[in-house]
Amino acid sequence: MKSGSNLEGLLEKSEFVVTGELGPPKGTDVNVVKEKAAYLKGNVDAVNITDNQTAIVRMSSIATSKILIDEGLEPTMQMVARDRNRLAMMSDLFGASALGIKNMLCLSGDHQSFGNHPEAKNVFDIDSIQMIHMVKTMRDEHKIICGDEIEGEFKMFIGAASNPFADPFQYRVYRLAKKVEAGVDFIQTQCIYDMKRFKEFMKQVVDMGLHERCKILAGVTPLKSVGMARYMAANVSGITIPEEMIDRLRGAGKGNVASEGIKILCEQIQELREMEGIAGVHLMAIEWEHKVPEIVKMAGLLPRPTT
Amino acid sequence: MITAERKPFEEIKESVKDYKKIMVLGCGTCVAVCQAGGEKEVAILASELRLALGNEVKKIEVNEETVVRQCDDEFMADTAFLEKVKEADVIISIACGVGVQHACNFFNRLIDGKPVRVIPGLNTTFMGANIDVGLWEERCLGCGDCVLERTGGICPIARCAKSLLNGPCGGSSDGKCEISKDTECAWHLIIERLEALGKLDSIKPVEMYKDWRPSHSGGPRKMLREDLRL
Numbered sequence: 001m002k003s004g005s006n007l008e009g010l011l012e013k014s015e016f017v018v019t020g021e022l023g024p025p026k027g028t029d030v031n032v033v034k035e036k037a038a039y040l041k042g043n044v045d046a047v048n049i050t051d052n053q054t055a056i057v058r059m060s061s062i063a064t065s066k067i068l069i070d071e072g073l074e075p076t077m078q079m080v081a082r083d084r085n086r087l088a089m090m091s092d093l094f095g096a097s098a099l100g101i102k103n104m105l106c107l108s109g110d111h112q113s114f115g116n117h118p119e120a121k122n123v124f125d126i127d128s129i130q131m132i133h134m135v136k137t138m139r140d141e142h143k144i145i146c147g148d149e150i151e152g153e154f155k156m157f158i159g160a161a162s163n164p165f166a167d168p169f170q171y172r173v174y175r176l177a178k179k180v181e182a183g184v185d186f187i188q189t190q191c192i193y194d195m196k197r198f199k200e201f202m203k204q205v206v207d208m209g210l211h212e213r214c215k216i217l218a219g220v221t222p223l224k225s226v227g228m229a230r231y232m233a234a235n236v237s238g239i240t241i242p243e244e245m246i247d248r249l250r251g252a253g254k255g256n257v258a259s260e261g262i263k264i265l266c267e268q269i270q271e272l273r274e275m276e277g278i279a280g281v282h283l284m285a286i287e288w289e290h291k292v293p294e295i296v297k298m299a300g301l302l303p304r305p306t307t
Numbered sequence: 308m309i310t311a312e313r314k315p316f317e318e319i320k321e322s323v324k325d326y327k328k329i330m331v332l333g334c335g336t337c338v339a340v341c342q343a344g345g346e347k348e349v350a351i352l353a354s355e356l357r358l359a360l361g362n363e364v365k366k367i368e369v370n371e372e373t374v375v376r377q378c379d380d381e382f383m384a385d386t387a388f389l390e391k392v393k394e395a396d397v398i399i400s401i402a403c404g405v406g407v408q409h410a411c412n413f414f415n416r417l418i419d420g421k422p423v424r425v426i427p428g429l430n431t432t433f434m435g436a437n438i439d440v441g442l443w444e445e446r447c448l449g450c451g452d453c454v455l456e457r458t459g460g461i462c463p464i465a466r467c468a469k470s471l472l473n474g475p476c477g478g479s480s481d482g483k484c485e486i487s488k489d490t491e492c493a494w495h496l497i498i499e500r501l502e503a504l505g506k507l508d509s510i511k512p513v514e515m516y517k518d519w520r521p522s523h524s525g526g527p528r529k530m531l532r533e534d535l536r537l
Contacts, residue, residue, distance in 0.1 A: 111485055113468075114485075145516065166476075166478065168498050238478065
């Protein structure tokens with residue numbers, strides 16, 4: 001085992017895994033974390049803890065991850081290249097490991113111009129692919145970048161993201177291949193709505209054998225309303241939502257849109273379960289954590305297996 | 308070239324309002340080409356200052372001067388010119404930040420007596436190229452270790468908003484960067500260019516951590532050419 005995490009163990013056993021996501025509070029309120037965690041507990045195998053997502057200042061990913069551990073859940077600590085140089089990253093990784101964090105996700109991070117401090121200076125000392133390599137070196141060679149030995153044990157299950165819907169489309173699979181080459185253990189994709197394009201992407205992935213070198217979790221997010229669908233399609237980079245999906249939501253009629261969104265999601269999950277190369281789903285129920293128990297139950301993903 | 312744009316007039320006016328003899332000093336090289344600090348812009352700023360600051364009670368004098376380059380001693384070592392510098396209460400340099408500092412340093416080194424005050428009239432923006440009429444774009448950050456050979460002649464350090472060496476990130480959409488639909492995704496351009504050159508394979512290996520020491524991260528930089536120092 002590379003990390004001994006629950007997520008790694010289940011993937012090793014070829015269980016179809018479910019990961020969730022939790023956005024830390026914009027402050028110190030631990031109860032916000034605990035409330036969201038309660039909805040996720042027992043319903044997902046690990047929970048991504050975002051790192052100043054969309055460049056909005058929030059409780060740190062490392063601290064929130066520790067709170068999650070104390071609540072009996074397994075975190076996947078996200079880390080963005082925007083806010084830390086290599087010194088800070090490695091130091092935080094030591095700390096994370098010492099606190100019992102066993103999964104992490106290497107990300108570039110949204111540009112700070114999206115967030116609440118657009119006047120900030122960004123870092124981008126190393127990029128997400130180099131970050132994967134750095135963590136793998138730390139784990140497998142027991143050394144930090146400069147070659148110094150790490151005092152004590154360092155174990156980590158290394159994740160990264162892939163956006164099959166960004167451009168140029170034909171190059172996306174090669175970027176995923178670079179992450180595999182750098183040493184990634186698992187991949188979580190951007191939210192998938194355009195299943196046709198995702199299938200095309202996965203065909204390339206399978207043809208290149210990348211699914212055999214890392215575990216791929218398909219990212220899904222329930223659509224709560226027609227407005228949300230329109231907003232995401234227009235404003236979230238790399239998200240395309242097919243018109244038929246929006247029409248179907250609209251057709252559900254007043255009061256039924258949210259449940260139709262969950263229905264669509266469950267159908268997607270079924271389709272993804274049968275897709276070659278998919279090892280699980282990453283369920284991003286953004287500010288809708290209380291719906292997670294209902295979603296995983298409807299999607300037939302309960303009870304969650306143990307290692 | 309180095310590009311610059313003029314500071315808001317109110318800011319310049321505020322910083323010279325207490326002086327009587329003002330010199331507006333232009334620079335005839337980069338900033339003249341991007342029409343921010345050449346002879347013509349000197350005349351415009353001087354006229355604006357005369358109109359805004361002069362009145363019947365307060366007599367102000369605004370002199371206009373332009374040198375070929377403010378970042379080079381040889382273009383400023385002229386006795387008559389230095390005499391005029393000495394007489395000025397303040398000098399508004401409309402060169403880039405290099406010119407402002409160099410002129411200030413040069414004047415204070417050469418002129419005895421009262422210190423010479425030099426203030427900037429421009430905001431230095433970037434190292435870029437003139438893409439179209441009235442349009443300049445950033446092209447180089449001076450990182451000290453050029454990667455253009457590997458990236459099809461398009462710089463990811465200067466032109467990717469995240470300076471990614473293994474791009475494009477997930478924010479690349481329709482050839483545009485996530486920060487703005489007006490900003491091209493550098494990595495999209497790199498991929499297109501390498502594809503056209505039949506060299507896409509060159510970016511398939513992982514580009515490793517960059518050594519930032521040759522860049523500004525290594526501290527203020529100096530370049531010493533022993534062969535030129537005789």
